[in-house]
Amino acid sequence: MKNFLLKPSLRASALLLLSVLATAPLTGCFTVGQEFSPTRVPEIKVGQTRKQDISEMFGTPWRTGMEDGKPTWTYGIYKYALFGGNDSQDLLIRFDAQGIVRSYTFSSTRK
Secondary structure: OOOOOOOHHHHHHHHHHHHHHHHHHHHOEEEEEOOOOHHHHHHOOOOOOEHHHHHHHHOOOOEEEEEOOEEEEEEEEEEEEOOOOOEEEEEEEEEOOOOEEEEEEEEEOOO
16 A cells, blocks of 8 residues: 655645644734725715726725626725724725716725
């Protein structure tokens, strides 16, 4: 019968990699998305603000999509920590066919 165990040098490398991967989430937090300026959210005017204006205010959206056949842009930063609180901000902007803001939602866990 063949021996399917790893050679000692490979076994040590595999164990090291496994221990790093297993403990990485325990040592800190991870972040998804990108920072944006929430202080500019009140400047968004439904029926007036254009895609170009939004780009100038917030930069490139973190995520784009479609809702009811119309474009949506999302700006968001989501920070998760094993110890301590989670921190998130989310801005979803819905545009009409002409690229004018038709609605938006902003939510935040920041105080």
